[in-house]
Amino acid sequence: MSSKRKTPAGYATVDLSLLQVDTVVDFDIYIWPTSSPLPVLYRSKDLPFLHETRARLAETDNPQILVKHDQSGVLSRYIEKNLDRIISSPTLPTKAKARILYQSSLRLVQDILDRPDAPENFRRSEDVVRNTIGYILHGKDAFHQLMSLTSYDYYTYTHSVNVCTIGLALAEQVGLRSQTELMDFGVGAIFHDVGKTRISPAILRKRGPLTESEWQEMKKHPEIGISLLDPDAPFSEDSTAVILEHHERIDGTGYPKGKRNGQIHQFAKVAAIADCFDALTSRRTYKDAVASYPALKVMKEGIGTHFEPEYFRVFVHLLGK
Numbered sequence: 001m002s003s004k005r006k007t008p009a010g011y012a013t014v015d016l017s018l019l020q021v022d023t024v025v026d027f028d029i030y031i032w033p034t035s036s037p038l039p040v041l042y043r044s045k046d047l048p049f050l051h052e053t054r055a056r057l058a059e060t061d062n063p064q065i066l067v068k069h070d071q072s073g074v075l076s077r078y079i080e081k082n083l084d085r086i087i088s089s090p091t092l093p094t095k096a097k098a099r100i101l102y103q104s105s106l107r108l109v110q111d112i113l114d115r116p117d118a119p120e121n122f123r124r125s126e127d128v129v130r131n132t133i134g135y136i137l138h139g140k141d142a143f144h145q146l147m148s149l150t151s152y153d154y155y156t157y158t159h160s161v162n163v164c165t166i167g168l169a170l171a172e173q174v175g176l177r178s179q180t181e182l183m184d185f186g187v188g189a190i191f192h193d194v195g196k197t198r199i200s201p202a203i204l205r206k207r208g209p210l211t212e213s214e215w216q217e218m219k220k221h222p223e224i225g226i227s228l229l230d231p232d233a234p235f236s237e238d239s240t241a242v243i244l245e246h247h248e249r250i251d252g253t254g255y256p257k258g259k260r261n262g263q264i265h266q267f268a269k270v271a272a273i274a275d276c277f278d279a280l281t282s283r284r285t286y287k288d289a290v291a292s293y294p295a296l297k298v299m300k301e302g303i304g305t306h307f308e309p310e311y312f313r314v315f316v317h318l319l320g321k
């Protein structure tokens with residue numbers, strides 16, 4: 001009988017389903033045979049991972065597959081590069097796919113917030129958004145699986161991923177069906193708060209109400225966000241509208257421009273609902289998280305002033321599905 005052992009110090013366990021046949025696995029793969037006190041090197045990095053390699057691994061008794069901690073960054077990049085194949089893997093359970101997708105998205109957004117204008121960010125965000133779309137549209141339970149993983153604690157990077165996930169599901173429900181529309185929405189959502197990286201942490205984490213000057217500073221983050229994007233990356237106008245207009249309100253009391261209903265981009269109206277919902281349902285240093293239903297009750301006050309009524313109705317229906 002195979003017993004589950006604790007992962008040895010210095011290693012991380014890897015699910016065999018993550019290792020894709022015919023890819024160059026650029027990290028060392030270790031196994032830990034029951035007969036051995038320590039993990040042993042199974043396959044050196046940079047060797048192709050073939051059907052035979054996988055089959056032999058699968059046949060190994062108690063095939064606990066391990067990667068050294070110092071190569072976990074390489075493993076993350078490998079997963080991101082092969083995310084489409086991992087997400088469509090027939091052997092990986094939906095819940096595991098959701099976890100891998102969410103973790104990949106979090107890593108990407110952390111990198112974006114560290115270096116917003118890095119040239120590879122746009123393409124990487126497209127890959128993650130494409131896979132999120134594929135995953136969400138794949139099955140009825142997929143969205144709820146992803147929702148169950150969304151971080152409880154609020155950080156700009158978790159928030160950005162949550163707004164992308166929740167927003168994509170809502171966008172699809174309100175009629176954005178083409179791949180281009182959903183991609184543009186998702187990329188915009190991933191980057192929507194990138195401007196917050198230039199707002200003072202003292203303002204972002206302040207417990208009490210903001211002073212007038214702090215509030216004026218905070219209101220700059222959508223426009224700062226646009227200025228931080230790589231000018232050579234092909235962001236569409238639809239994507240930049242999400243960044244620029246996600247705090248506009250349909251009664252004209254939002255920011256930065258105070259646009260009214262008809263002037264606000266459709267994508268930004270969808271993002272505004274996902275943005276507010278995630279902000280309410282996450283825990284911050286200065287406030288507890290609110291559960292979904294009470295959050296919707298709070299948001300209901302904003303129908304017709306903050307939010308597009310029809311989109312809000314669809315959102316309530318989406319969460320209740």
Ligand SMILES: [Fe+2]
Nearest residue numbers: 192193246247
């Ligand atoms: Fe924002």
Ligand SMILES: [Fe+2]
Nearest residue numbers: 159192193275
């Ligand atoms: Fe936001």
